[in-house]
Amino acid sequence: MQALLLELIKNNTTQELRPLLQNFSKEKIARVRSFHRSMWGYYQSTPLVELKELAAWLGVRNIFVKDESGRFGLKAFKGLGASYAMACCIARELGKEVDEIDFDYLTAEDVREKLGKITFATATDGNHGRGVAWMARILGYDSVVYMPKGTAEARRLAIAREGAAVRITDFNYDETVRLLAADSEKNGWTVLQDTAWPGYEEIPLWIMQGYTTMAGEALEEMPDTPTHVFAQAGVGSMAAAVQATVIAQGYEKEPVFTIMEASEANCFFRSFEQGRMLPVGGDLETIMAGLACGEINPLAWEILANHAQYCLSCRDEVAALGMRLWGNPLGKDQKITAGESGAIGGGVIGLLDKYHNLKTELGLNKESVLLFFNTEGDTFPDKYRDIVWGGSISVDFRRKNV
């Protein structure tokens, strides 16, 4: 029998973990937003799309999608983390607090001169590296970006166009991160990585704080309190930032929080099942390049293992369905252009109708208000057309158990 497209697991973690939420207080989130707001000419809140007709079809009160496909013109949310973390690095270099500096200060000629040459380095599936290269170019620094084997040319090119020196390695994402860290040590590069490891936590935490702008904008704009929040995970930094921002709102009833992962890189799914952090190795082959990470960011784990209730492991068909579903909306609902890693939530919505047990387990009913994040647009345009126009990676709805 073919494996199911969607599998749900409840979080069974019982590990004692550090409470990291003090780094995501309302004040800290406001400070991040204030930095992003200072990026005049670049920063704008992204749309929160209300999918009323889709909600009626699913039998819930409402569905909202925070659409990051237009963020900073980079087609993904990732520039939020890169920009804030780079600002924090520079502030530290100058012996200042980040709230003492803003975008004008960072771009001032004398600050550039004082700091001299800096090379920011990162490993990426695509979007984070583009964000790092973009911010480095704006501020006048160099960047080096390593990408895992199998990276799409369109994604490599988008980063090279921002002025980064790009190298595609022979390794998967997690091994590429290790290689980048070792090479940075040798070359004196400043690592701006969106995942942590022992002894390297400060910068990934700043990156996670940077993502709170996305979640904060969405939650502020929502006319109703969400009852269910869904966030996709690669290393989990983004999902943890969303979860932390939700908690910071102090809602009377905390929304049910569900992580969504690619089944080929489902490290949260396996970790929730076993109740402790576990890696997934191998080639991590999935169309969801941004979610093709087999090792969890330990900082994200400490937040999500303490607070997320569920994880959904999703096959590639789920992402492809989501791209088509959000790209071809019902009635007057607005179209959303979602790339593979962004669209996973759309596919979950499209399949919930077939998985009544999941609806029951998650407690979805006519009072539910669902919030999703479309974290990327068509970052690989040929693939987007293959899937949305050409119908590749299809779902057979006639099968009883999809």
Ligand SMILES: Cc1ncc(COP(=O)(O)O)c(C=O)c1O
């Ligand atoms: C489009 C997109 N969505 C989601 C994610 C997952 O973010 P994280 O690795 O922080 O879990 C990524 C990561 O690269 C991404 O590019």
